[in-house]
Amino acid sequence: xxxxxxxxxxxxxLRTHAAEIAEQFSEHVDVETSEVEERLETLVDEYRVPxxxxxxxxxxxxxxxxxxxxDEIGQGGNDEVRVADIDEDEQWIDVTAKVVDLWEPRSESxxxxxxxxxxSGRTKFVAFETSDLPExxxxxxxxxxxxxxxxxxxxxxxxxxxxxxxxQLDEDIEVGDDAVTVEGxxxxxxSGSGLIKRCPEEGCTRVLQNGRCSEHGDVEGEFDxxxxxxxxxxxxxxxxxxxxxxxxxxxxxxLEEAQQMAKDALDTTVVVEEMRxxxxxxxxxxxxxxxxxxxxxxxxxxxxxxxxxxxxxxxxRSI
Amino acid sequence: xxxxxxxxxxxxxxxxxDEFNDAAxxxxxxxxxxxxxxxxxxxxxxxxxxxxxxxxxxxxxxxxDSEYWRGRIVDPTGTFFVYAGQYQPEAAGxxxxxxxxxYVAVVGKPRTYETxxxxxxxxxxxxxxxVVDAATRxxxxxxxxxxxxxxxxxxDDEGNEYARMAREEYDLPIxxxxxxxxxxxxxxxxxxxxxxxxxxxxxDGSPESTEDLQPEP
Numbered sequence: 001x002x003x004x005x006x007x008x009x010x011x012x013x014l015r016t017h018a019a020e021i022a023e024q025f026s027e028h029v030d031v032e033t034s035e036v037e038e039r040l041e042t043l044v045d046e047y048r049v050p051x052x053x054x055x056x057x058x059x060x061x062x063x064x065x066x067x068x069x070x071d072e073i074g075q076g077g078n079d080e081v082r083v084a085d086i087d088e089d090e091q092w093i094d095v096t097a098k099v100v101d102l103w104e105p106r107s108e109s110x111x112x113x114x115x116x117x118x119x120s121g122r123t124k125f126v127a128f129e130t131s132d133l134p135e136x137x138x139x140x141x142x143x144x145x146x147x148x149x150x151x152x153x154x155x156x157x158x159x160x161x162x163x164x165x166x167x168q169l170d171e172d173i174e175v176g177d178d179a180v181t182v183e184g185x186x187x188x189x190x191s192g193s194g195l196i197k198r199c200p201e202e203g204c205t206r207v208l209q210n211g212r213c214s215e216h217g218d219v220e221g222e223f224d225x226x227x228x229x230x231x232x233x234x235x236x237x238x239x240x241x242x243x244x245x246x247x248x249x250x251x252x253x254x255l256e257e258a259q260q261m262a263k264d265a266l267d268t269t270v271v272v273e274e275m276r277x278x279x280x281x282x283x284x285x286x287x288x289x290x291x292x293x294x295x296x297x298x299x300x301x302x303x304x305x306x307x308x309x310x311x312x313x314x315x316x317r318s319i
Numbered sequence: 320x321x322x323x324x325x326x327x328x329x330x331x332x333x334x335x336x337d338e339f340n341d342a343a344x345x346x347x348x349x350x351x352x353x354x355x356x357x358x359x360x361x362x363x364x365x366x367x368x369x370x371x372x373x374x375x376x377x378x379x380x381x382x383x384d385s386e387y388w389r390g391r392i393v394d395p396t397g398t399f400f401v402y403a404g405q406y407q408p409e410a411a412g413x414x415x416x417x418x419x420x421x422y423v424a425v426v427g428k429p430r431t432y433e434t435x436x437x438x439x440x441x442x443x444x445x446x447x448x449x450v451v452d453a454a455t456r457x458x459x460x461x462x463x464x465x466x467x468x469x470x471x472x473x474x475d476d477e478g479n480e481y482a483r484m485a486r487e488e489y490d491l492p493i494x495x496x497x498x499x500x501x502x503x504x505x506x507x508x509x510x511x512x513x514x515x516x517x518x519x520x521x522x523d524g525s526p527e528s529t530e531d532l533q534p535e536p
Contacts, residue, residue: 185370185459187331187426188446232370234333234466276409281372281424281449283458304454307461309504312468316501319472 014040017055021062027146027163028066068163078146084120084178086158089151095158097123098141098173112136116144116158117175124157126150131162143167181287182240182295183303184233186279193228194272195258197221225255227275231286240286242297250300251275331370331426333463334360335503336397338496339369343439344488345431358429358441361489362470362496363482369443371399372424372451372459378414388414390448392423395460395503400442401425410445417450424451424459457507464500471497 018037025031036058043054063070081093097116105113112127112135125147127133136142145165147158160166192207199206199213200222206213208221227242227250248254253261253271262268288298344359357365373392381389387404388411403410410427417423427445434440471493474482485491 185331185424187368187370230328232331234370234462235330237328237330239328276447277449280447281370281426281451282455303458304452307454307458307507309461309464309507312461312465313501313504315465316468316497316504319468319497 013051014044017051021055021059024059025062025066027165028068029062031062082120083116083118083123083158084176086123086149086156089149089156091149092146093149093158094143094145095147096141096143096169096173098175099136099138100175102136102138112160114138118173119176121176121178124155125160126157127160127164131160131164133160133162133164134166136166141169141171141173143169178289179287179298180290180295181285182231182233182238183283183285184231184236184238185281185283186229187232187281188230189272189276189280190228190230190239193226194275195255195262195268196224196226198224223255223259225253225258225271227251227279229279231284238286238295239293240288240295240297240300242300246297246300247275250302251278329355329367331368332360332364332366333371333459333466334366334369335463335467335496335499336371336373336394336399337499338362338396338467339399339429340397340441341489341491342366342429342441343431344484345429346484358431359481359484359488360470361485361491362467362493363474363479363485364470365481366429368426368428368446370424370426370459371443371463372422372456373399374456375414375417375419375421375423377419378417380415386411386415390414390423392425394463395506396499399425400440401427401445401448402430402442403445403448407445410448413448413450417448422451422453422456424449424455460503460507464504467496467500 015037018033018040021036022031022033039058040054043049044051078092078094083097097118100115100117102114109129110126111129115122116125146163147160150157150159197208198221199216199219201216211218213219225244225247227247229240231238231240258271261270283303285301285303286295286297288296338361341361342358345356347354347356355367357367360366373394375390376393377391379389381387385405390401392399403414425445426447427443430442430444431439473479474493
């Protein structure tokens with residue numbers, strides 16, 4: 001009785017294995033589940049080969065048939081992963097993402113390199129010449145089956161490969177921007193804040209120092225408003241950059257008003273002085289994407305709600 | 320995450336006045352002349368910069384040849400002393416213009432000096448002093464209590480080198496800082512939205528002594 005149950009279990013196990021193998025190879029060679037199952041049965045039942053080893057052996061024979069390397073086939077039934085959730089090296093996954101940026105490949109072996117984005121964020125991707133894949137277009141959305149994750153110094157990316165399936169979708173994705181949220185007291189507003197002038201040269205936008213652009217020399221600058229600040233929570237320091245709109249909202253000083261203030265005082269620094277007085281020493285929550293060591297503020301909220309001493313008192317009693 | 324390779328800005332520690340004033344030992348972590356000087360906090364942390372919020376209760380120009388402003392800034396546990404002169408023009412200007420009492424937020428560097436009798440006084444050389452509201456002050460008290468308790472909680476952790484250093488240099492029972500953190504928190508619950516009645520204190524001219532704002536018994 002027991003043996004019979006075991007035999008049935010083995011049989012249905014073999015069918016499952018066979019189906020998985022057939023699925024793995026379906027893109028490359030013409031395989032039927034029944035044929036795979038037969039091969040597995042022969043090894044397992046007749047030659048007493050353990051199932052794992054039998055599976056391996058059958059896979060190898062199909063790999064040979066298709067002229068593929070083992071790492072070129074997926075493990076079958078990949079998970080669809082959001083790009084911001086990629087946190088492990090060498091995982092076979094499927095992603096649905098928009099090509100948000102294409103860069104100039106730096107090596108001849110690379111066909112395409114750029115950024116893929118979905119609602120969760122962005123990740124780098126690479127396609128190699130040897131994989132011979134159709135070209136991805138910037139701005140288009142694709143379902144990419146069977147890509148493999150890669151890690152370099154803590155940054156994750158995905159590699160397309162010969163087995164990757166590419167299906168262009170007729171839809172758009174709102175790409176998330178990996179926003180972070182930081183909190184703390186604003187302990188400094190750095191130089192280069194307040195009413196500033198930027199280089200007007202096409203695509204430059206560098207901030208002028210004494211009317212000079214480090215790239216284009218003396219130029220007639222264009223006024224802008226921004227704050228480069230330091231948020232400090234007593235444990236860590238975050239540098240934040242507030243662009244014109246966020247700065248205007250937070251300070252209530254518009255660019256026009258700032259220019260008028262500077263004109264009246266014959267001095268642009270009156271603007272940053274007023275901002276320092278208004279903002280320094282109070283607490284803020286800032287969210288936005290991280291760029292290098294800066295957080296680019298999309299939103300700034302002044303923390304005015306009364307702090308809750310009760311929670312900390314409970315903590316004190318636990319020590 | 321460990322600290323970055325690039326020299327990064329020193330964090331502004333949160334510490335109550337009583338603990339800050341108990342600190343006396345300073346050190347550097349490299350032989351470089353420009354290496355930052357740290358004040359060792361008794362609860363086991365290094366501080367090259369501090370941020371605190373309190374009530375400015377007095378200010379005096381104690382300079383001889385040029386302006387040199389001293390401010391007394393009081394938190395629920397004690398008094399911070401700040402000194403600002405010609406090299407801190409903004410902070411000195413703020414102290415000159417301010418009418419105590421007022422809630423102020425201070426970012427600054429700890430400074431120590433040895434008195435004639437050999438004891439060490441600790442003060443703050445401000446980078447900035449700004450007037451803030453009562454909610455900001457209350458928030459700082461809660462935050463500083465939490466940071467202080469975090470340090471106390473980690474004091475006996477293996478590998479806490481600043482705690483080891485504090486044991487060697489101070490040999491102070493750190494329990495006292497837990498008690499003062501707790502009473503600072505309790506003082507918030509008692510006042511509960513009442514902004515210490517500071518709105519009227521300056522106006523009626525009643526001499527408000529510093530001791531009134533000292534820690535609860």
